[in-house]
Amino acid sequence: MLLVGAGCTSGKSDSSPNGTSSPTASSAPSLGPRAAAERDALAAYRGMWSTFVEAAKTSDAEAPELRKYASDQALRLIASGLYNDKKQGKITKGEVVLDPKVTEVKPEQVPTEVTVLDCVDTTKWLVHKASGELWDDKPGGQHRMTATVKQSDGAWKVNSFILEESGTC
Template identity: 30%
Template sequence: MARGKKSGLMACAGAAACLLVLATGCGSSGGGKSAEPTPSASKDDGKKERAAAGRDALAAYRGMWDVQVEAYSSGSMKNAKLRDYTTGDAAAMIIETFTYYNANGLAFKGGPDTAPKVSAIDVASSVHTATIEDCVDMTGVLVQRSSGKPIARAKEGDRHPWTVEATTAKDGKGGWRITDYTIDKDRAC
């Protein structure tokens, strides 16, 4: 008797599954096209938006470095387009470093080696944010302005991990700006 109940339940379950398949196939009225985007299409759109935002955040980061290299090499912030790439604490730290270098006769010769990667990005909020991780190699970059000779530093003092924060204005408009960065001076990379 238990075997008969079990096979009867299985037959009912199979019939219910068939009805469900038929019911979902019959409700379409758009010539075979679904009225709503498929979940995979929505996921792809989000990936594309995050990828584009990541590229823009990295462009701001590279622009920040271009401004620093130009200013620290020339000893002048006159033509530096710092506001195009930075704001807040990041801009303040660059100006502070520039002032220190000039006061101590230091300059850049060339620029550091960088290999930035976006480690986190949020484009769902009205203000888009990104975190960029990098290992900045300053080997041979910092020199005495008068002689052009590199500053003698410990080898491990030339390569450090950087964590950089970037943001946009409201609704992702106005472009990306680097807002803050930290240098892990206790660790070489």
Template identity: 40%
Template sequence: MRLSAAGASVVVAVVLLLAACGSDGGSTPDPDASSGTVSSPAPSSPTPTSPADLARRDAVAAYVGMWKADAQAGRTADWQAPSLSRYASGEALQVLTGGLYADHANGLVSRGEPINRPEVTSVEPPDTPKTVMISDCSDSRNWVRYKADGSAFTDTPGGFHRIMAEVRIHTDGLWRVTQFGVGAAGSC
């Protein structure tokens, strides 16, 4: 998996924090986050009609978009990729950019991308959603790091990782992942 051992320790701690927190999570949306250009998948269910349904759809799109943007940025270890701040803010953005910066500093890039299976676990408040919690069993077996010169790098084997994420709506009307935690390989 592309996350470094130190990064994995941080995100495991965040998983525990998210599990202990309510849907508020104490996170403050970043109103100054900029927009990127990575596209999000189209909804696969019937057209949502309620505010909670719309929030579910948009939060899942932001969550999946974040991982796609991270995988794309990882191809060159571009910790400054503008698409990252389109889908993530706060602690989530710090974890992503920190991991990419570490890879850049160590001459590493990634190939592939994770396969995500996000499920919404809560929408709060239901009438005017501000926060959506997501649980995922992500498959990182085909998302690995290599040395930038193309030579082999012994990476931590990928696997199925439980991910808990908080996605919040921001003042610009966009949903962004604000916190996430990744469990160890085999956690789901």
């Protein structure tokens, strides 16, 4: 689910009229601090969801990748939910559809905190018994989510979030 794009060139060079080649200038402009913060915060947000979806397949509250993308309240919520699911014999399978948008950055000049708003679609991410059959007949839904992503020690992590009930977006 997490894809990191990188700029690339075709490997061709521009030819001058005399037949000599000159290197092609990179078409990817350098990002300013705000754009880089937004990109990195969204990558951490998507990374958290990707690792959460993977860990939920076995209800693994100790999945090490979770700590790469989540911290504090966000990590506690995810880990406790997975732990409780494991105790109850639940696993969650399927996919989550995300469409996150940055709504705020703080401070403006060199951001260290980004607020992300999303409508998390769990329509195809359903709770099952460990045996594989559905836990219940409750469908997934669309949930409004507000997340705070913070930079700490050079890494962006989802620090906290509020995931509202189904039907809120």
